[in-house]
Amino acid sequence: MRRKLAAGNWKMNGLRSALSEVEILAAAHPAPKAEVVLCPPATLVRSMARVCADNCITIGAQDCHQNQSGAHTGDISAEMLADAGAEYVIVGHSERRETYGETDEMVRRKATAAWAAGLRAIVCIGESGEERHAANTLDIIGGQLAASVPDAATGENLVIAYEPIWAIGTGLTPTLGDIGEVHDFIRARLERRFGNGVGRSVRLLYGGSMNPGNATEIIRVPNVDGGLVGGASLKAADFSKIIAALNG
Ligand code: PGA
Numbered sequence: 202m203r204r205k206l207a208a209g210n211w212k213m214n215g216l217r218s219a220l221s222e223v224e225i226l227a228a229a230h231p232a233p234k235a236e237v238v239l240c241p242p243a244t245l246v247r248s249m250a251r252v253c254a255d256n257c258i259t260i261g262a263q264d265c266h267q268n269q270s271g272a273h274t275g276d277i278s279a280e281m282l283a284d285a286g287a288e289y290v291i292v293g294h295s296e297r298r299e300t301y302g303e304t305d306e307m308v309r310r311k312a313t314a315a316w317a318a319g320l321r322a323i324v325c326i327g328e329s330g331e332e333r334h335a336a337n338t339l340d341i342i343g344g345q346l347a348a349s350v351p352d353a354a355t356g357e358n359l360v361i362a363y364e365p366i367w368a369i370g371t372g373l374t375p376t377l378g379d380i381g382e383v384h385d386f387i388r389a390r391l392e393r394r395f396g397n398g399v400g401r402s403v404r405l406l407y408g409g410s411m412n413p414g415n416a417t418e419i420i421r422v423p424n425v426d427g428g429l430v431g432g433a434s435l436k437a438a439d440f441s442k443i444i445a446a447l448n449g
Contacts, residue, residue: 203404205235205420205447206360206427208323209434210263210291210408215241220252225437226444227256235427235447238289239434240323243277250286261289261323264297267310269317279311279318290315291323291429293349295366305348313351316358323360323429324349325408326387330367338365338379339386346390354395356402361387362429368409370431377422380407384424413442420446 211219223239230237240261241249250260266276282290292315293308312322326345328338342363350359363383368374375383384405392400407419408429419425427447433439 203356203402203426205449206238206404206406207233207235207440207444207447208238208261208289208291208360208362208406208427208429209240209440210294210429210431211239211241211245211435212263212296212431213242214435215245217245217248219435220245220248222435222437223249223252223258226441227253227258229437229441230257230444230448233257233444233448235444237444240289240291243282243285246282246287247285259288260286261291262287262320263291263294265290265292265311265315265318265320267307267314269314279315279320283318283320287320289321289323289360291325291362293325293345295325295327295364295369299366305345308349309351312349312359313353316351316353321358321360323362323406325362325364325429327364327366327369327409333365333367333375338383342383342386343390346387347394354391354403355399356404360404360406361391362406362408363387364408364429366409370410372410374410374415374419377418380419380425381422384422388424411443413439413446416443416446 262282265279292311315322328341404426411428412433
């Protein structure tokens with residue numbers, strides 16, 4: 202049985218004053234059936250980890266460098282994030298692939314670096330609107346999955362987030378049938394590459410405009426094991442409803 206996962210991606214949002222939202226969220230879910238992970242900006246990882254030391258929320262980061270240390274001004278290593286209290290790190294988010302030209306190979310190296318530091322990697326993949334229109338979605342997803350995920354994947358160290366780029370922050374979502382098609386495809390590819398044991402244990406998240414209104418139906422789609430939630434994770438009241446939906 203894969204434990205459901207609600208992961209919140211705060212992106213470049215949140216000052217220390219936002220930690221009160223985390224306290225409200227934790228108080229509302231003292232013992233959630235689903236796992237709850239919050240990925241704040243790097244500046245809040247340490248303080249959020251402190252706030253969450255005695256509750257059920259786990260902390261993640263939004264990116265890491267692929268190298269362990271060195272002359273990389275402005276970058277943060279996976280080990281630094283682990284040292285600050287993170288247990289997860291998102292790698293290959295489409296906003297980083299687009300803005301910083303991150304390639305599948307870089308994403309794979311970042312995931313490897315995350316594992317070396319003892320972090321679990323949430324590897325993001327997803328097609329653009331043009332690719333969806335050209336009916337290339339499964340080709341794109343298959344290619345990204347093959348090239349972004351390192352060979353040493355297990356159900357413990359890897360989570361895949363399927364995030365159609367055109368659905369992120371737009372209020373648009375694929376049909377439930379389209380979400381199901383992509384998640385079934387990812388599951389089949391993972392089983393083929395890693396064997397049924399590992400392939401069936403990796404959790405697959407849907408991301409892109411998930412909100413309290415659509416979470417319940419999306420989560421019911423087979424092979425959807427949770428959500429990677431941006432905007433709707435910033436307010437405890439919204440994210441709380443998504444966690445409740447995942448608790449079932
Ligand atoms: P959104 O973002 O929920 O605001 O669409 C999701 C994401 O980019 O992870």
